[in-house]
Structure formats: structure tokens, C-alpha cells
Amino acid sequence: xxxxxxxxxxxxxxxxxxxxxxxxxxxxxxxxxxxxxxxxxxxxxxxxxxxxxxxxxxxxxxxxxxxxxxxxxxxxxxxxxxxxxxxxxxxxxxxxxxxxxxxxxxxxxxxxxxxxxxxxxxxxxxxxxxxxxxxxxxxxxxxxxxxxxxxxxxxxxxxxxxxxxxxxxxxxxxxxxxxxxxxxxxxxxxxxxxxxxxxxxxxxxxxxxxxxxxxxxxxxxxxxxxxxxxxxxxxxxxxxxxxxxxxxxxxxxxxxxxxxxxxxxxxxxxxxxxxxxxxxxxxxxxxxxxxxxxxxxxxxxxx
Amino acid sequence: xxxxxxxxxxxxxxxxxxxxxxxxxxxxxxxxxxxxxxxxxxxxxxxxxxxxxxxxxxxxxxxxxxxxxxxxxxxxxxxxxxxxxxxxxxxxxxxxxxxxxxxxxxxxxxxxxxxxxxxxxxxxxxxxxxxxxxxxxxxxxxxxxxxxxxxxxxxxxxxxxxxxxxxxxxxxxxxxxxxxxxxxxxxxxxxxxxxxxxxxxxxxxxxxxxxxxxxxxxxxxxxxxxxxxxxxxxxxxxxxxxxxxxxxxxxxxxxxxxxxxxxxxxxxxxxxxxxxxxxxxxxxxxxxxxxxxxxxxxxxxxx
DNA sequence: TATGGTGTTGCCTTTTTGGCAACGATGTCC
DNA sequence: GGACATCGTTGCCAAAAAGGCAACACCATA
Numbered sequence: 153x154x155x156x157x158x159x160x161x162x163x164x165x166x167x168x169x170x171x172x173x174x175x176x177x178x179x180x181x182x183x184x185x186x187x188x189x190x191x192x193x194x195x196x197x198x199x200x201x202x203x204x205x206x207x208x209x210x211x212x213x214x215x216x217x218x219x220x221x222x223x224x225x226x227x228x229x230x231x232x233x234x235x236x237x238x239x240x241x242x243x244x245x246x247x248x249x250x251x252x253x254x255x256x257x258x259x260x261x262x263x264x265x266x267x268x269x270x271x272x273x274x275x276x277x278x279x280x281x282x283x284x285x286x287x288x289x290x291x292x293x294x295x296x297x298x299x300x301x302x303x304x305x306x307x308x309x310x311x312x313x314x315x316x317x318x319x320x321x322x323x324x325x326x327x328x329x330x331x332x333x334x335x336x337x338x339x340x341x342x343x344x345x346x347x348x349x350x351x352x353x354x355x356x357x358x359x360x361x362x363x364x365x366x367x368x369x370x371x372x373x374x375x376x377x378x379x380x381x382x383x384x385x386x387x388x389x390x391x392x393x394x395x396x397x398x399x400x401x402x403x404x405x406x407x408x409x410x411x412x413x414x415x416x417x418x419x420x421x422x423x424x425x426x427x428x429x430x431x432x433x434x435x436x437x438x439x440x441x442x443x444x445x446x447x448x449x450x451x452x453x454x455x
Numbered sequence: 456x457x458x459x460x461x462x463x464x465x466x467x468x469x470x471x472x473x474x475x476x477x478x479x480x481x482x483x484x485x486x487x488x489x490x491x492x493x494x495x496x497x498x499x500x501x502x503x504x505x506x507x508x509x510x511x512x513x514x515x516x517x518x519x520x521x522x523x524x525x526x527x528x529x530x531x532x533x534x535x536x537x538x539x540x541x542x543x544x545x546x547x548x549x550x551x552x553x554x555x556x557x558x559x560x561x562x563x564x565x566x567x568x569x570x571x572x573x574x575x576x577x578x579x580x581x582x583x584x585x586x587x588x589x590x591x592x593x594x595x596x597x598x599x600x601x602x603x604x605x606x607x608x609x610x611x612x613x614x615x616x617x618x619x620x621x622x623x624x625x626x627x628x629x630x631x632x633x634x635x636x637x638x639x640x641x642x643x644x645x646x647x648x649x650x651x652x653x654x655x656x657x658x659x660x661x662x663x664x665x666x667x668x669x670x671x672x673x674x675x676x677x678x679x680x681x682x683x684x685x686x687x688x689x690x691x692x693x694x695x696x697x698x699x700x701x702x703x704x705x706x707x708x709x710x711x712x713x714x715x716x717x718x719x720x721x722x723x724x725x726x727x728x729x730x731x732x733x734x735x736x737x738x739x740x741x742x743x744x745x746x747x748x749x750x751x752x753x754x755x756x757x758x
Numbered sequence: 759t760a761t762g763g764t765g766t767t768g769c770c771t772t773t774t775t776g777g778c779a780a781c782g783a784t785g786t787c788c
Numbered sequence: 789g790g791a792c793a794t795c796g797t798t799g800c801c802a803a804a805a806a807g808g809c810a811a812c813a814c815c816a817t818a
Contacts, residue, residue, distance in 0.1 A: 153499050153500075154460060155459060155460055155462075155463055156458060156459050156460065156528075157457060157458055157459065157460060159458075160458055196456050197456075197536075197539050198539070198540075198543045199539050199542055199543055199546075203735050210735065212546065212735070212737060213542070213546060213547045213737045213740075214539055214542045214546070214547075214737070217535065217538060217539070217542075218535065218539070221531060221535050224531070225458075225459075225528060225531070228524060228527070228528070232520065232521065232524050233500075235520060236500050236501070236502050236517055236520070236521070237501075239502050239516070239517045239520075240501045240502055243502075243515070243516065243517070244516045244517075432506055432513070432515075434515060434516050434517075437516075
């Protein structure tokens with residue numbers, strides 16, 4: 153338990169009590185033991201920490217300095233012991249997730265809730281961004297678990313699980329195309345569409361698909377957030393191209409409908425769960441990763 | 456010298472080397488000794504700090520946490536050992552002075568210069584203000600040595616030395632009154648005078664003296680700074696009432712003349728050097744206080 | 759002057775830490 | 789596939805550190 157020298161521990165108590173014998177009593181040791189630690193400490197530091205008065209000890213200015221530092225260390229010690237206490241058993245106090253938006257609406261909250269039943273004390277840090285940034289954070293160790301879409305192969309990243317989701321057309325339930333079980337891109341061209349903005353769009357599977365089929369769309373809006381895209385589609389302003397995960401909640405509530413695309417071939421979005429290569433995961437984190445992987449696989453099967 | 460447990464010291468090196476044996480080599484101890492410290496540390500903390508690999512040890516997430524804290528403590532340790540090194544012999548690294556303006560122009564720089572020859576490494580913090588604030592700082596421990604004027608008796612303050620300086624009239628060397636060896640307040644009433652402002656004036660000996668003699672002055676200016684008063688007087692704009700210490704430098708240079716007042720009784724300004732009651736001073740500080748007291752006594756004799 | 763408080767020291771025991779050699783396990787090289 | 793190197797770990801014992809007890813010297817106070 154003791155992370156700092158007994159000498160410092162004794163020193164703090166002596167400074168607090170102003171007397172060797174009182175300090176010794178509170179420390180449950182003999183006064184001579186305390187005295188020797190203080191004398192040794194002063195000798196090693198080369199500076200008197202106390203001045204000896206007939207009624208006890210009083211801090212010198214060097215002693216005040218050291219006392220201040222010692223108290224700081226004691227606070228540090230209590231704090232870290234507390235954190236290690238939380239970690240005991242779980243192996244970690246916090247799981248830092250970096251995820252694309254697709255997962256953050258439905259899948260992630262669900263997994264986190266189920267995980268919280270087994271590990272109620274583990275906190276989360278949830279950061280949303282694009283794949284490149286997510287990979288960077290995993291590599292640099294800023295985040296523990298990354299959820300990204302179509303990441304480039306990277307030797308410093310280990311993929312735990314991957315699942316592909318095919319794009320589909322997403323529109324308000326009252327939309328003229330909502331009646332058909334499947335749609336073609338050409339059908340969609342008759343209505344306004346809502347696309348991700350340049351940053352989200354670049355390099356995405358959607359970009360490749362649209363480029364391949366050479367369809368001319370009337371673009372109503374380009375959005376930088378998934379939430380915006382869904383809001384516009386919900387309002388009936390246009391058709392969006394998303395994967396089932398993105399709109400699971402809205403489809404469930406009947407606000408949006410998801411219609412697979414008949415066109416072939418259209419690659420799906422490959423969602424991968426990844427961690428830093430060469431780093432092991434504490435039990436709780438491994439458990440979380442597994443839960444996440446299972447959920448992703450289930451969703452893939454359902455889609 | 457070691458302020459944190461050997462276990463932590465070993466732990467840091469093992470984390471750095473990634474191997475018990477390499478760490479042991481750098482620490483000049485047997486590998487078994489290092490191993491035992493690590494095992495004991497893990498047992499006491501109740502958390503594994505490393506995971507054992509066939510090629511060595513790798514930090515767990517608990518270990519990373521502790522390593523971060525340990526490195527912080529090592530920096531703290533180096534820093535405070537450095538300061539204690541400076542203190543060795545002198546007893547303190549810094550002398551914090553709170554002084555009225557009277558001393559800060561001539562006496563204090565002179566004392567600090569002479570002190571610096573004996574203790575070149577000791578730094579100063581010089582704060583200028585009014586007596587009440589100075590006393591407060593001494594009591595609260597924010598400053599070490601206080602130089603104040605006519606302080607109220609205070610059981611928590613110990614006075615090392617006091618010296619009284621009688622007020623006099625201060626004027627430019629070309630002033631009509633500059634020719635007389637002594638002046639009366641009544642003489643000064645024929646010319647504009649420069650007074651300290653309300654904060655400086657209130658409760659001062661000067662206030663009592665002027666109140667006692669019932670002389671009507673034509674006040675040219677009230678100033679909140681000693682420097683301003685002297686500047687106006689130097690410019691020949693009026694007569695100021697100061698004590699010899701305030702104008703020692705200007706008198707020496709011939710810019711101002713100091714003329715004692717013939718009126719009786721006029722109490723002098725009682726300048727006191729004081730420290731906190733019940734606190735002892737490290738050698739360097741005591742030396743400084745003594746130097747300061749001597750200088751003050753000399754100046755009193757000269758005036 | 760007696761008394762109760764202080765820090766300090768000598769002698770000894772107890773506890774902690776270190777050193778040495780050996781063991782079992784794992785990865786590497788020929 | 790077997791020799792070899794490297795790793796962490798453990799048992800046994802010596803060295804070092806810390807602690808306990810009693811006595812001492814000192815000083816303020818009653």
C-alpha cells in the first residue's frame with residue numbers, strides 16, 4: 153500500500169503533531185523509530201527539516217517546502233489507489249471508444265447498456281468521427297476501441313470483427329417510392345436526394361457506387377452529420393442512401409423506410425471493430441469488445 | 456535520497472525496459488529482488504501491473520496508470536531535491552519582503568546588494584504597499600519580512616527593530632525656503648504643498664502633526680505614490696513633508712533639500728522591521744534581517 | 759527544586775530486502 | 789527436432805533496515 157517512503161509518512165505526521173512522541177503514538181510505533189527516520193531524512197537531504205524546541209519540533213522553511221510536496225503526494229496516492237480499486241476485477245476504469253456515427257445511434261447504446269449490467273463501475277468516453285481520425289486515435293493510443301467503415305489496411309491496427317451492410321434508399325414513409333419493396337438508382341433520380349458532404353463522401357462505398365452507375369441526381373443537400381441527413385429524409389425532402397444500421401431506430405418507429413437497391417454490383421459498407429496491434433485488453437474491455445462484435449454480427453444477419 | 460518506495464523505482468525501470476533482467480542490470484540489483492518487489496506491489500494493490508509474455512513483461516492498463524503517476528512523482532522529486540540543494544547552507548531559496556515605499560528607494564536596494572555578496576543564490580520577492588497590508592501578509596505567512604510605518608501593536612507580529620525619523624519639509628534646491636537650515640510649518644503655508652492621498656495619509660504621523668498645529672495649507676496635489684510626491688517637489692511645484700529616508704537619494708544628488716521642522720512636538724515616523732510571531736528564520740533570512748536592522752539604525756543616527 | 763514534557767542514543771530483536779543458484783517455460787537457430 | 793538462449797519465478801540464506809525498550813540530557817513550569 154505505501155507508495156512513498158515511511159520516512160515521508162512519519163515526517164508528515166510529525167509536522168502535523170509538532171512532536172515526535174505524539175506522532176509516534178498516532179503511528180503506533182516507538183518514538184525512537186520516528187526520530188531515527190527524521191534524522192536520516194535530514195541527513196540525506198542535507199537540510200534540517202525541523203528546528204528543535206524544548207517543547208517539540210517546528211518546521212524549518214525547508215521542512216515547509218517538503219511538507220507541501222508530501223501532502224501533494226499523499227493526495228496523489230489516495231487518488232490513484234482509488235482508481236486502482238475500481239479497476240480491481242474489471243481491469244480498467246474507462247473504455248475509450250472512437251466510432252463512426254452509424255453505430256452511435258442504435259447499436260452502441262444497446263451494447264453499453266447490456267455491458268453496464270455486468271460492469272456497472274466502468275465509465276465510457278465516446279468520441280464520434282470519421283474513419284481516418286478513428287484509426288489515428290487507435291494507433292496513438294488515445295482511444296481503446298475503434299469502430300470504422302472501410303478502413304485501409306494498417307499493420308498497427310488489429311481488426312476484431314467486420315461486417316458488411318449493403319446500402320439502400322432511405323425515405324420518409326409517405327414517399328412515392330416507399331411502396332416498392334426494392335428500388336433502382338434510376339428510380340431515385342426522379343426525386344431530390346440528400347448526400348453526405350465531401351469529407352464523409354470521399355472514398356466511401358457510396359461514392360464508388362454512384363460513380364459506377366452514372367446516374368444524374370438532383371442534390372437537395374450535402375450534410376456533414378448523419379443526424380442531419382436523417383432529419384431531412386424524415387421531413388420528406390428527399391431520398392438518402394444509407395445502410396440499415398444508420399436508420400434502425402427510425403425504421404423501427406416507422407418514420408423512415410429502408411429499401412434495398414436492385415442495382416448490381418454495389419459494395420456494402422464494411423464496418424470493422426479494431427484495436428491497437430500488440431496491446432492486450434483488460435478483462436472488462438475484452439468483454440465489451442466481444443459484446444460489440446456479437447451485436448454487429450447479429451445486425452449483419454438481420455440486414 | 457529516495458522519497459518514493461523502492462518498489463516504485465523498480466517498477467518504473469521494469470516498465471521502461473520491458474524486462475525484469477534488463478531492469479535489474481540497470482538498477483545494479485539481482486533480478487529476483489526486482490521480481491519480488493513487483494510481485495509484492497501487485498499483491499498489495501490487488502491489480503496486475505504487467506502481463507507476462509514469453510519475451511518479457513508488458514504493462515497492463517493499471518500499470519500504465521501507475522507508471523504515469525510514478526513518472527510525475529519522479530519529476531516532483533527531482534524538482535524538490537533541486538530546491539533543497541539550493542537551500543543547503545542558506546536555509547532558504549527566497550526572501551519575500553513586504554515594505555512601505557520609504558525603504559524601497561535607497562535603503563532596501565543597498566541592503567540587498569550587500570546581502571547578495573554573501574548569499575548570491577537567494578532570490579527576492581519585493582512587494583510594496585501600505586502598513587496594514589504588510590502586517591496582514593506577515594501574519595498570513597505570504598511574506599517573510601515586513602517593513603512598515605507606525606503599525607498597531609499585534610501579538611502575532613514580532614518586531615525586530617524600530618527607528619523613528621522626524622518629518623521635515625522637502626523642496627527643490629531652488630525653493631525660497633531652501634536657504635534656511637530649519638523651517639516652521641507656518642513658513643510653509645505661504646507656498647503650495649504636496650500631500651499623500653487619503654489612504655497614505657489616514658492615521659499617519661503627518662496627519663496628527665498637521666491636525667495639531669492647525670495650519671491652513673494650499674494643497675497643490677494629493678498623491679498615492681511616494682515617487683509622484685518627490686517628482687512634483689523636484690519640479691519646484693511645492694513643499695512636501697517626508698522623512699529623511701524618503702529622499703536620501705535625491706538629497707544626495709542635490710535635487711531636493713531636507714529641512715527639519717522647528718515646530719514641537721511632532722512625532723516622527725516609526726519604521727519597524729517585523730516578522731511573524733512564533734516563526735523562526737533560516738540563517739540567510741536572519742542574516743538579511745540583521746543587515747536591514749543595522750542599516751536602519753545607521754540611517755536613524757545620521758538623520 | 760521537583761516534575762513532566764521533550765528529543766536523543768545504545769543495545770537488541772524483528773522485519774525487510776538482496777544475492778545466488780536452480781527450475782520450468784517459451785521462442786530461436788542450426 | 790534438438791540444442792540453446794532468454795524469460796520470470798522460487799528456495800535458501802546473508803545483509804541491511806526498521807522497530808522496541810530503557811536510559812539519558814535538556815528545558816519549562818509549578
